[in-house]
Amino acid sequence: MLSRAADSLFWLARYMERMDNVARLLEAAQSMSGMTEGVEEWVSALVATGCDESYEEKHGAVMREKATHYLAADLENPSSLLSCLEAARTNARAMRTALTSDMWDAVNGSWLEARRLSGPAFTPERIGETIDWVKSVGTRFYGAYAGTMLRNEVYWFTRLGTFIERADNTARILDVKYHLLLPRDEGVGGAQDYYQWTSILRAVSAVRAYQWVYRTEVKPWNIAELLILRPEMPRSLRACYDEIDSALNQIAASHTGRRGECHRLAGEIAAQLRYGRVEDIFRIGLHEYLTDMIERTAKVGDEVRGFYMR
Amino acid sequence: MFDEMYEAEGAPRAPYAGVARWLEALNVEALRMKRDEAERLFRRIGITFAVYTEGGDPERLIPYDLVPRVLAASEWSHLEKGLKQRVRALNAFIGDVYGKQEILKAGKVPEGLILQNPALTAPMHGLKVAGGVYTHIAGIDLVRTGADDFYVLEDNCRTPSGVSYMLENRAVMMRLFPEFFATAGVEPVARYPERLLRALQSVAPPYCGGEPNVVVLTPGQYNSAYYEHSFLADEMGIELVEGADLVVEDDVVYTRTTQGLTRVDVIYRRIDDDFLDPEVFREDSALGVPGLMRAYRAGNVTITNAVGAGIADDKAVYVYVPEMVRFYLGEEPILKNVPTFQCGKADEMSHVLANLHELVVKETRGSGGYGMLIGPQATKAERSAFAKKIKADPDAYIAQPTLALSTCPTFVDSGVAPRHVDLRPFVLCGADTIDIVPGGLTRVAIREGSLVVNSSQGGGTKDTWVLRANGGA
Numbered sequence: 001m002l003s004r005a006a007d008s009l010f011w012l013a014r015y016m017e018r019m020d021n022v023a024r025l026l027e028a029a030q031s032m033s034g035m036t037e038g039v040e041e042w043v044s045a046l047v048a049t050g051c052d053e054s055y056e057e058k059h060g061a062v063m064r065e066k067a068t069h070y071l072a073a074d075l076e077n078p079s080s081l082l083s084c085l086e087a088a089r090t091n092a093r094a095m096r097t098a099l100t101s102d103m104w105d106a107v108n109g110s111w112l113e114a115r116r117l118s119g120p121a122f123t124p125e126r127i128g129e130t131i132d133w134v135k136s137v138g139t140r141f142y143g144a145y146a147g148t149m150l151r152n153e154v155y156w157f158t159r160l161g162t163f164i165e166r167a168d169n170t171a172r173i174l175d176v177k178y179h180l181l182l183p184r185d186e187g188v189g190g191a192q193d194y195y196q197w198t199s200i201l202r203a204v205s206a207v208r209a210y211q212w213v214y215r216t217e218v219k220p221w222n223i224a225e226l227l228i229l230r231p232e233m234p235r236s237l238r239a240c241y242d243e244i245d246s247a248l249n250q251i252a253a254s255h256t257g258r259r260g261e262c263h264r265l266a267g268e269i270a271a272q273l274r275y276g277r278v279e280d281i282f283r284i285g286l287h288e289y290l291t292d293m294i295e296r297t298a299k300v301g302d303e304v305r306g307f308y309m310r
Numbered sequence: 311m312f313d314e315m316y317e318a319e320g321a322p323r324a325p326y327a328g329v330a331r332w333l334e335a336l337n338v339e340a341l342r343m344k345r346d347e348a349e350r351l352f353r354r355i356g357i358t359f360a361v362y363t364e365g366g367d368p369e370r371l372i373p374y375d376l377v378p379r380v381l382a383a384s385e386w387s388h389l390e391k392g393l394k395q396r397v398r399a400l401n402a403f404i405g406d407v408y409g410k411q412e413i414l415k416a417g418k419v420p421e422g423l424i425l426q427n428p429a430l431t432a433p434m435h436g437l438k439v440a441g442g443v444y445t446h447i448a449g450i451d452l453v454r455t456g457a458d459d460f461y462v463l464e465d466n467c468r469t470p471s472g473v474s475y476m477l478e479n480r481a482v483m484m485r486l487f488p489e490f491f492a493t494a495g496v497e498p499v500a501r502y503p504e505r506l507l508r509a510l511q512s513v514a515p516p517y518c519g520g521e522p523n524v525v526v527l528t529p530g531q532y533n534s535a536y537y538e539h540s541f542l543a544d545e546m547g548i549e550l551v552e553g554a555d556l557v558v559e560d561d562v563v564y565t566r567t568t569q570g571l572t573r574v575d576v577i578y579r580r581i582d583d584d585f586l587d588p589e590v591f592r593e594d595s596a597l598g599v600p601g602l603m604r605a606y607r608a609g610n611v612t613i614t615n616a617v618g619a620g621i622a623d624d625k626a627v628y629v630y631v632p633e634m635v636r637f638y639l640g641e642e643p644i645l646k647n648v649p650t651f652q653c654g655k656a657d658e659m660s661h662v663l664a665n666l667h668e669l670v671v672k673e674t675r676g677s678g679g680y681g682m683l684i685g686p687q688a689t690k691a692e693r694s695a696f697a698k699k700i701k702a703d704p705d706a707y708i709a710q711p712t713l714a715l716s717t718c719p720t721f722v723d724s725g726v727a728p729r730h731v732d733l734r735p736f737v738l739c740g741a742d743t744i745d746i747v748p749g750g751l752t753r754v755a756i757r758e759g760s761l762v763v764n765s766s767q768g769g770g771t772k773d774t775w776v777l778r779a780n781g782g783a
Contacts, residue, residue, distance in 0.1 A: 001549075001567055001568055002549055002551060002555050002565060002566065002567055002568075003555070003566045003567055003568055004552070004554070004555050004566070005549075006568050090531075093356070093531050093536075094530075094531050095550075096356070096540035096541075096544065096550070097540050097543045097544040097549070097550045101355075104356065105354055108354065108356050109354055112353055112354070153568060157568075251568075255568070255569050258569075308568040309568070310566075
């Protein structure tokens, strides 16, 4: 396939996934705002999407209403829901021939619907509905490509985009929330408010999943294990890297086995996640571990582009 | 004025009998609902047409009219013969102009008109193109003024667009009115992409042993016809590429792919000549491919339509197409030209200037309905301003009588009313075949009384039905 097509599909999938993640962060923040007076949730959502500084420049202090709008609708914020959808659609349109008509319909149809959303849809009162809609958009896109794409490299590059983005997002959400929620004078495992801990789970839609896996009260190290090492958790780093590794192997197989640094690095990370233990992660320091993971994930993305897309 | 449904009071003409019954059974409200549904479908599919100069929504829809335009089998077979003949002559002419120039030597076409024409492309002289084909996809614009009176209004031998509307209009029509369509006995158009691909493959360079690698070259997603480019590539199952996806090494063209460089044999380009190769044409072109003309001249790639084919689109050259048919084919032309005055000839110019109020004046190199004067509808001031332009550069203008274009029933705000239409069938020329899908693009002037059907000027489109020989509507 054309290098540019691989690049466009990779970014199309990344932006759709990013939009979905921002929606979940917004939802978590929204659901917490009834329980606390503070704005930590909003701060964490801004930090996790990497737009805390640009927000501050524009609006100053973090306020619920402004943060909601900034994360959902502001086109100056490249991570806002609408910006992600716009960027996704631009990539889709640039390579329409590589998309199935169902995929195009999912992206373009959503983009058309988004054009009809007005200001009130992004206020704290109405954002819940909008978030539900965005999540359905993400699901629709994912379903369209899982259900209609030929299983050739076009498909595997799309999947690669989805899971590299998801790995990055999960690592960021865990990192930001874990430390933000931790009181300065208490170590991990101190007496924490149940709601605050579950907000991490909520941001990755895993409250029920936690109960099914652990059947015990919410404990910080379990949360870390669930989001990093558990293969059955679909947004865990482990699950993401299993997919990344497998997609890269599929692409190599369709190219007479040709491999590069991206294959080695993804394989290495996948193996470490497969055989890693949560105690060891805490020994290194969770923050250090996650920072390293975010950097290495970015490196995988760069290597993929260097190897296939120029 | 000739109305294609009601020639006279009373019963509709035979080909429109089905349409008339169908319209009777529908009320305005139902039509309006269907029209809204059609618009939603077009938006969803993304069939938009960008007209950047107008401001407003850069991705706007071309108005789609629900009422089909119908041609009887006998009408079509006449047109089909005439179109094939005309396009054969046009191909022979372009090849001759870049070869031995026999038609000039024979004095059938004035030398000056060709040799001084800016559309004449020097790098094409003496180049042997695969299969001897220059215009692989020709869009011939036809108008009708009576039951048996069809005229060719202009020839588009460069890169005619609009075929995606022919196909999508049909798809939408079938989706909106399946029962009506099922009983109407209409020739299908859906095989166009596969026939196009076959024509493109047939002109692959001679060395090409295996299945030729054909690509569609687009200026990119901000081009007004980008939807069509992607649609055709998708329907043919071939790559849609931009200039940056192509690279020329040792006079061979390659695409950049995830597996490295892949050789290209045929390029269906939707980029104008000027932008194709910055080494030869416009240096500032970022859309093209440096070295493409070297590869073309070396015979390592086929460019469709051929570079320089635009010489045949000149509206002064148009005057001589019937002569071309006689000269190259030894036949009498089946399709008529509109009588045309060349302002470049002194006596014809004075006639034009004296009769501006009855004539349509066009730039010889214009297209898309820009730069034209419709005398009867222009103000006095507009006419005298135009007269000045003609006197300043007579060669740049031709004039034609204002034709009473036929009308078809069209759904407008006030209900169903007659509106003027034209027709652009698409003629496909392969190495040994010439092929036309029965139908074409019918454009309709939505404004009452308007004769301008160009989509860049607010015209709309209709599904075009050619009825099967036995058992039509």
